Amino acid sequence: MNVVSVYNVSSTATTTATAVRQFNDIIVQKTCPDYFVFGIETSLGNGVRAFLYFLALAYCFLGLSSITARFFRSMEHVVQQTRMVLEVDPVSNTKIVKHVRFWNYTIADITLLAFGTSFPQISLATIDAIRNIGSLYAGGLGPGTLVGSAAFDLFPIHAVCVVVPKAGELKKISDLGVWIVELFWSFWAYIWLYIILEVWSPNVITFWEALLTVLQFGLLLLHAYAQDKRWPYISLPLERNVRPEEWVPAEVSPSKNGNNVLSPHYDDDRDKEIADIFSIHEGNESSPTYQHLPLSDPESSGKHFDETDIYPEPDIVFIWKQQFVDALMMERTKLRVSSNGVWMGRVFWHVLVAPWRLLFAFVPPYQIAHGWIAFICSLCFISGIAYIVTMLTDLISCVTGINGYVIAFTALASGTSWPDLVASKIAAERQTTADSAIANITCSNSVNIYVGIGVPWLIDTAYNLIAYGEPLHIENARGLSFSLLVFFSTSVGCISVLVLRRIVFGGELGGPRVWAWITCAYFMMLWVIFVVLSSLKVSGII
Numbered sequence: 001m002n003v004v005s006v007y008n009v010s011s012t013a014t015t016t017a018t019a020v021r022q023f024n025d026i027i028v029q030k031t032c033p034d035y036f037v038f039g040i041e042t043s044l045g046n047g048v049r050a051f052l053y054f055l056a057l058a059y060c061f062l063g064l065s066s067i068t069a070r071f072f073r074s075m076e077h078v079v080q081q082t083r084m085v086l087e088v089d090p091v092s093n094t095k096i097v098k099h100v101r102f103w104n105y106t107i108a109d110i111t112l113l114a115f116g117t118s119f120p121q122i123s124l125a126t127i128d129a130i131r132n133i134g135s136l137y138a139g140g141l142g143p144g145t146l147v148g149s150a151a152f153d154l155f156p157i158h159a160v161c162v163v164v165p166k167a168g169e170l171k172k173i174s175d176l177g178v179w180i181v182e183l184f185w186s187f188w189a190y191i192w193l194y195i196i197l198e199v200w201s202p203n204v205i206t207f208w209e210a211l212l213t214v215l216q217f218g219l220l221l222l223h224a225y226a227q228d229k230r231w232p233y234i235s236l237p238l239e240r241n242v243r244p245e246e247w248v249p250a251e252v253s254p255s256k257n258g259n260n261v262l263s264p265h266y267d268d269d270r271d272k273e274i275a276d277i278f279s280i281h282e283g284n285e286s287s288p289t290y291q292h293l294p295l296s297d298p299e300s301s302g303k304h305f306d307e308t309d310i311y312p313e314p315d316i317v318f319i320w321k322q323q324f325v326d327a328l329m330m331e332r333t334k335l336r337v338s339s340n341g342v343w344m345g346r347v348f349w350h351v352l353v354a355p356w357r358l359l360f361a362f363v364p365p366y367q368i369a370h371g372w373i374a375f376i377c378s379l380c381f382i383s384g385i386a387y388i389v390t391m392l393t394d395l396i397s398c399v400t401g402i403n404g405y406v407i408a409f410t411a412l413a414s415g416t417s418w419p420d421l422v423a424s425k426i427a428a429e430r431q432t433t434a435d436s437a438i439a440n441i442t443c444s445n446s447v448n449i450y451v452g453i454g455v456p457w458l459i460d461t462a463y464n465l466i467a468y469g470e471p472l473h474i475e476n477a478r479g480l481s482f483s484l485l486v487f488f489s490t491s492v493g494c495i496s497v498l499v500l501r502r503i504v505f506g507g508e509l510g511g512p513r514v515w516a517w518i519t520c521a522y523f524m525m526l527w528v529i530f531v532v533l534s535s536l537k538v539s540g541i542i
Helices: 013-025 039-043 046-079 105-131 141-163 176-199 207-229 277-281 316-328 340-360 368-400 404-416 418-430 435-467 477-504 513-538
Strands: 082-088 095-101 251-254 260-263 290-293 472-474
Touching: 046 105, 046 340, 046 368, 046 404, 046 418, 105 141, 105 207, 105 368, 105 404, 105 418, 105 435, 141 404, 141 418, 141 435, 141 477, 141 513, 176 207, 176 435, 176 477, 207 435, 316 340, 340 368, 368 404, 404 418, 404 477, 404 513, 418 435, 435 472, 477 513
Parallel strands: none
Antiparallel strands: 082 095, 095 290, 251 260
């Protein structure tokens, strides 16, 4: 929401304070952009415009899904980056070159995985904050989307993950201690948000409150790492089950030296556009990829060993060219040619997604710089789409009269949370445990508050403190606080059922088919309760 300023800010602190008081006394007005692309849009009826804008919004979500698939694969290469460690086997007296991964599993889940799947919401909230910078009022689009995304993550995504495993198959969390730590910080995030909105400084956010919100993300990382490493006096005294050998199904592919190395497993018959981002957990953590070398010094023998001795050097130019070719070509299918309806549907879908795929082919290949360049470029594309989404949301709110906050925690939250759904679904299908499927949900909810809301508020409060010496006023703070209460209450019901399933069935996901579907329906009912009650509150009905 844009705020029309009716005062000029003087350079003196006294004049600034007076101007702020005058600002708080005026009625905040909402300005509506005339059109999105073409001026002819204004001659159309509001119903037609709303329909077109909703179609454009859905198309943007399709683009987010496409770029997120590329983003996931770049993240895979980042997480799989290794460093060489040269050791001597005391038994065989031979040198062993080990390739040990930089990233800790728990930290990778919380940072790259949770942050990556939540980046559409985070970038949308940040853009909304920058648009409202200097207005003394924070926009409601970002917080509404992030709180709604948390509800979508907790309820519909859990509902999908429960029924994804095969009939009778049970999957449980192996590292219960890390999950409890992540769950605690997830719950505390929303308690903390309610405290700063309603208790400490009602309806306003100070610079120090925003700063503390962001810093708590660092505390989450430290606490989770301490639990993973079982630091004394800090970690919970819970035994961790041994990570299975086949954490994620992996296939063995030969290197140019004839050595067998683990490579990510992709199923050509399904999820072709979605990378298996959870291959970061493949293999046994205690048995990294290694190669036996002679005991003699590599330098003295005239042979220098580096990563190219184990991993083949890719042809970057060829791979980049192939990205554009793949973007324009239809995928091969095993369907019968006689299935004309299906074939036409595939053609239509290809034409629909081809512009996005061609645009995202400009993202450099993942093989460059361990995937970091592709990782950063993907984030830039996601931010660009998020900016278009904010513009479309303003137009939809204007032409329909629907409160922007309602659109945020329903349509925007569901659309931007699609990567979370895909990521958790893949994990629930392919991993032998429920750790990453459920950890992705709890970690994403924490990231939504500590980073997604904390960083935009920190930007706005810092500007207001320097320019005006005033805190940030929260638009529709009562509605946001009410949504937090509803979410907290329903989330207790969700987590309680997960705990009950572990006690009764022995695992959080899967189990008897009937009870899995009953749990799925229960989680969806909780989400409907959240959406309905929050919408009624924002609309002033309750």
